[in-house]
Amino acid sequence: MSKQRSPKIEDFAYDFLQSHYRAAYTATSIKVKQNVQTRADKQVDALFLFDTVDNSPFCAALVTASSSGLANLLTRYKKNGLSKWRFLTAFLALIGIGFLLKAIVHWAIAAGIAVAAALALFILHSVLEKKQLKGKISDLVDNVDSFPANEKWLGISISSLTFRNNDLARHLLQLCQQKGIGILTVGQRAKVVLMQEPKALHSRGENFIANYILPEEPEAKPQNGKKGPDSNLKVA
Template identity: 35%
Template sequence: MAESRIGDQAIEFLGSYYAKHEKKSGLLVNRLVPTHQGTFADALFAYQKHDNCFFAISLNISASNKLARLLSTYKKKGLGRSRYFTAAFIFSAAAYLCYLTGSWLAVALIPAILAIAGFFLHSRLRKRYLQQQLKEAVDQLKQQPGDHQWLGIQVSSLCWRGNEMADYLSKLCERKGIGLLTVGKRSRLTLRQEPRLATCRRTDFLSYYTQGENLRRELSDQFMRVA
């Protein structure tokens, strides 16, 4: 249900976005467009430019639930409580072993040092794990190529604001040239990041999709009628 809502809003927004920025009112929009590799673009926009080249825009919303869950969990729990249990266990085990040695100096110093080191190591590994989960979700867009690529997420502004993982996701999308849209609980859509033009190694990005030839034909017919 959430994916359907963000999909409807994202498609409506992108239609207006390209009508304004590219002066295009005749975009072709298709949902669940298969690629030749067996993956699907949740939505694919296409139009023909005045130089007769074809322009494709892919939208991914299938990663929305996973990303929203990661961001929400981090916002509520941070890196989690398990790292405190790890530190407590290390402290207890080290204190017991040092006690067996009979060295009170070791009991006073070593357990605390090891517990602190364990706490920070656990925190670092947990943070790296969360970042890797975000990266894997964003990397899915490689399977839905386009001149512009967009990622849509259903997440509240409250969850997004002041969220270190949300900042990491924004920077990740910026680095990869991916546009980022979020839709909050009140159905307010926010443009977080605009996409950069991708480099195509084929004739055009429509060639990656099974419907590519049909889309070219339909766009050419539409272009000729307008001309």
């Protein structure tokens, strides 16, 4: 019996975001471009391009490439917390320091110093390990934030339940909220969950689409001399 493939955010996010923008901006013609190169030589997984009601070009960027790495980090932390290496290093410090001091000072003093040192090392190891994990999260969020767009989305193939009572997931939500990044998840039930909406950037006179290298498309001939839909999506 073949193993069933786990749902991937890439299989659901495109339809979800198109429906989202049709409802939020009454966009009638949304172009979806996948694996688009920026002029800064980076690649975004998908762009959603359309004209708003005031005929302004709108660009939304979706990043899913970091989904696997993020899902592994959050799931592992949810299940296991920090690594067990902290206990090993603290134990080795306890034995080593106690052994070195027992010939110099009274055994009770040696034991007290060894316990204090082991505890301090355990706390230090925990703090540094958590800081390292949060640093990885920050790097992934900074990558999403580096793409120029009116709205930016991070897509993760993970159950939304993983975010409950998860300090690392809470850190991710806080960072994305600060940077105005939206978060979409999809779990085993193949249901897209909008964890957080993005903060839209509406910079006057700035066309974010111009930051990307889009493949040229044949222009449809307008009828009765009128402009066709998405006429403002051309790259300068």
